[in-house]
Amino acid sequence: MNKGFQKKYLLYLLVFFGFIGSMVFVYHNHDFYERTILKVTETIETDRIEITDNYENKDYLVTQKITAVIQNGGEDKGKTIELENQYSGSQATHFQLKEGTEFFLAKDGSSVGDIKRDKYLVLVAWLFIIILLLVGKKQGALSVVSLAVNAVILSVALDIYIRNSDNSLLIICGISIILFTVLSLIMASGLNEKTYTAIIATLLSTFASLLIAYVALLVTKEQGIRYEEMAFLTRNPQIIFMGGLLIGSLGGSYGCGNHHVFLYL
CATH class of the missing domain: 2.40.50 (OB fold (Dihydrolipoamide Acetyltransferase, E2P))
Structure with a gap:
């Protein structure tokens, strides 16, 4: 049995026992x-x-x-x-x-x-991880690690936001996006010129999207945008909308960054 097969076998065992253990835990974690x-x-x-x-x-x-x-x-x-x-x-x-x-x-x-709902969330998370590992293999495993790191960053960012005013949201989102992008791309591609190109392209695309959206909202005076769905929020819906727009545009910009890497190659 070669080392590569042994590592793969060990990974599958870890995933299997991790899945069973976490599902048993969420079904019996009431006392926590x-x-x-x-x-x-x-x-x-x-x-x-x-x-x-x-x-x-x-x-x-x-x-x-x-x-x-x-x-x-x-x-x-x-x-x-x-x-x-x-x-x-x-x-x-x-x-x-x-x-x-x-x-x-x-x-x-x-x-x-x-x-x-924790049992449903854990089940969906494990299905996502398993599919990611089956399709992406090594890159999928790195993506899982990157996702876990990003989840920690997001949790810390939300905790900081809750303790501060609405006006801090865009600053918190901006710093979080930089951390998301840098850490995710370094984990996926390593430290090289391709990664640096992807990071720069992703950040430029993200903040350019925010600038365009801000100018459009400023010119139109937010006409056509309705905040009724945010009626239950306890914070300024306009600020939250802009923060959500900034985070949401990161996905498309990340794809743009990868496209720049492809052109670079």
């Missing part, structure tokens, strides 16, 4: 949460009414009686409680609860909070 988690054991629909909004859009509102078992919380673990849940047919802001669904108890201690 400070918020109370409940699992639905029974649902009964008690009321259903039709509603119409100001724009004549029709929907319906359902009221559920929920019986659930507490999954964590020390002495309260295992206790059964009853709650009431309301959701609309569109499920725009609230969700229908079914038997087996796990959710967080709201801060008031008597209503339904968010759905516990």
Whole structure:
């Protein structure tokens, strides 16, 4: 058995055990949460009414009686409680609860909070990683490492933003984009002239996109842009929109940077 095959075999084993271990963990990690988690054991629909909004859009509102078992919380673990849940047919802001669904108890201690989705997120993440490794092989593995590093940078950036004012968002996004680009391209291609060309092309394309968008918004006075979907945000939607635009344009600019590398070669 050659060394190359041994390394590949070891990698597959690590992925397999990592997948099994992480899935087992997220299905039994209730005690790691400070918020109370409940699992639905029974649902009964008690009321259903039709509603119409100001724009004549029709929907319906359902009221559920929920019986659930507490999954964590020390002495309260295992206790059964009853709650009431309301959701609309569109499920725009609230969700229908079914038997087996796990959710967080709201801060008031008597209503339904968010759905516990970590198991679904971990499953999707592992599917993405496995496909990336099968298709990209060594480059796929480097991409996974790069993605993990970028996730850490994003987490730190969000924490810094939460502790500061809205005006700091563009600065935080700008620094994050530089770190994303430099680290990702160095991990993928190493330290060489091709990588330097890709980094410069990516950053120039990204910030040029932001400049064009800013000028367009300035000239049009933001006509045609609606912020109704951001009604639940607690921060300035215009600043968040520009920050999202800056981060979002990075993907296209990254492709532009790789295109410049291809031309360079």
